[in-house]
Amino acid sequence: MAEAATVQSSARLRNLFVILLLTCGPSNPRQLWESYKESLTEDILIQAHRENPELVLDYTPDMFNQTLIILQDKALGMAGKDLKQLGLPTPQRTLGDRLTREILRETSYNLNDLNEYKSANEPLLLPDQRAAYNAILDRINRKAGGIIFLDAPDGTGKTFVINLLLAKIRQQSKTAIAVASSEIAATLLHGGRTAHSALKLPLNLTQCEAPLCNISKGIGEAKVLQECKLIVWDECTMAHRQALEARDRTLQDLRGNGKLMGGAVLLLAGDFRQTLPVIPKGTMADELKACLKASFLWRHIHKLKLKINMRVHLQGDVAASQFAQQLLSLGDGKIVADPTTGLITIPNNFCNIVDSIETLKTSVFPDIRRCFNDHKWLCERAILAPKNDSVNAINLQIQQQLPGVVISYKSIDTVVDIDQAVQYPTEFLNSLEPSGMPPHSLVLKVGSPIMLLRNLDAPTLCNGTRLCVKGLMPHVIEATTLTGCTKGEDVFIPRIPMVPNDMPFEFKRLQFPVRLAFAMSINKAQGQSLKVADINLETP
Incomplete structure (x- = not known):
């Protein structure tokens, strides 16, 4: 906080403060608040000065209360936790009803903007897009409910059709929910969130025989699901079939309707030619068993297809x-x-097939010493590889070509169960590189592209977001977002504790949740938009 407070605005400090509360679990959050509440409230004081130039103003309890309200709204939006749960004072507010907050999130759209968007884009629909668009709207208008699958190969305008559908429904003052299987895909949808966040899907889907979403009747999320006319689930082919079945059971219960999805229309969109559900240490048979097509619901799904490449x-x-x-x-x-x-x-x-990895790197990143400061040039290119070992080696080789000083950050690795400390010494933990985790020794330079490995503050900082390093401080990385809805914004990334879920024992790594992103795995590239993409298939 001290490093960030010297260089950034109060709004970005508040974002960092909430991320620290939610991910790092500070031992004394109230003391942290008391130490930095003035820095967190500085913009509110400045605004008060502008509105009352004739007065000599200082920080007041009302200003701090306003900051606490902002922090609480942020924490509720990111993790569903209020400040009392996080060890901070509860702000005084007049309209703090969470039911209202959840409904407002899905209904607070500018109807004029939606109408303009619909009017401008409806004429652009291609014949197969228009057929799918009209078929989905007809089912909604007839209140027929059910599940529709939109088979949309890459480039056929799936996102364009989905966003137009969302605008059409919301422009009629009706509720439409947009979710996706990954945060990157969710950022492409208007008002999009991940399926796990919006529907509270259980994390242990495969361990339950009949899983349900963690949503109780009477709360805000339940009210939204009871009223919604359309639920869109993008990149659904990446999801486990149990997630679809859990959603069906939950909607039937919440809406008091025994029809498919409780009588609501669920639009599934994706492409089975792309990434299927990832089953750790699983076989191809395990992936096929987890696929949506293996669900008992699949035979009830109405299929639509987009064929024309836009x-x-x-x-x-x-x-x-x-x-x-x-x-x-x-x-x-x-x-x-x-x-x-x-x-x-x-x-x-x-x-074009090349004969060496050096030629591959040069074709994607020509003259990188001169061009690496151009964020547009940097964000539109990457090398893809099927395995993390190849990705890591290529990343380090390309970063060596950049000018500047290399900064190395060492993680702090500890076992969760203190009784296992003798069996798993620190040196052994440092040597581990589980999938989805940063390395023990994170080597970075200013100007290097990096990819976030955890959801910190969606949709700004979500798993898969690419950024460019702007500043390297001992406890905070300052970076500029290269992709997503906040492209070009400067953000702070703190060290956070992470526990891998694919190890035979539990250990915790305290490290910045990032990796270099000159190259990325094919799975991580799902949902990314690249103009220049080369694939390293030395080890398919």
């Missing part, structure tokens, strides 16, 4: 049309695999 249609590019068709053939399994190795041979006209 980029090809708008640009009239013959080469792009051929590439799109080849991608579909690859995803549909139409390219014959070698019966011995199980590998396929990529057609010669499908892509």
Whole structure:
């Protein structure tokens, strides 16, 4: 907090303060508040000075109370926790009803803006998009309910159609909920959140025979689900089938309706040619068993399909049309695999194949010493690889080409169960690199692109957000967002404790939740938009 307070605004300090409360569990949060409440309230005092220039003003209890209200709203939005649960004073407020807050989140849209958006974009719908759009609206208007799956290969305008549907429903003063399986995908939807956040899906889906969402009747989330006309779930193909079944049971209970999804319309959107549910240490059979198509609900789902590639249609590019068709053939399994190795041979006209990793790096990041300060250039390119070992090696090699001093941050690793400390010494913990975790030794330079590994403050700081390092301090990283709805904003990233969930024992790593992002795994690239993307298939 001390490092951040010297360089940033009160609004960004408040964001950092809430992230620290929620993720780091400070031992004395009230003392932390007392130490920094003036820095957190400085902009409120400045605004009071502007409104009353003739008065000599100082910090007042009402100003601090206003700051506490802002902090509480932030904490409730991020983690559903109020300040009392976090060890801080409870602010005095007149309209603190959480029911109202949840409903306002889904209904506070400018109707004029929605109408303009709808009027401007409805004429742009392609024939197959319009057919899907009208079919979904017809089901909503008839109050038929049920589940629709929109099969949308890459480039067919799925997000465009979804956002237009959301605008259409909300413009009629009706409730439409937009969720996605990942935070990155959620940031592309108007008012989007992750499915786990919006619907309180249980984290132990696979361990329950009949899981339910953690939403009780009478609370704000329940009221929203009871009134909603449309629920959109983007990138649903990444989700476990149990998540869909839990949602069906919950909606039937909350809405008092035994029909599918309690009579609401659920629009599933995705592409089974892309990433399926990730099952740690699972086989291909485990992934197929977890897929939505394995659910008993799948036979009740009405299927719609988008076929026209928008980029090809708008640009009239013959080469792009051929590439799109080849991608579909690859995803549909139409390219014959070698019966011995199980590998396929990529057609010669499908892509440019290089003979070395050095050529690959140069083709994606040419003249990087001169261009790395151009954030637009940096955010539109990356190298993809199937395994983290390849990703880590490429990242370090490219970062060495940047000018400037290398800063190394060492993590603090400890076992959760103190009785296991002898069995798992610190040196052993330091050597571990579980998936989804930062390394023990995090090596960074100013100007390096990084990717966030945890949801800190959605939608600004969510898992998969790419940023560029602006400043490296002992306890805080200052970075500029490269992607998402807050592109170009400066943010603070603190060290936070993280516990991996795929280890035979529990250990905690205190480290910045980031990795270098010149290269990324293919799974992490899901939902990212890249103009220049090369794939390293040395180890497929």
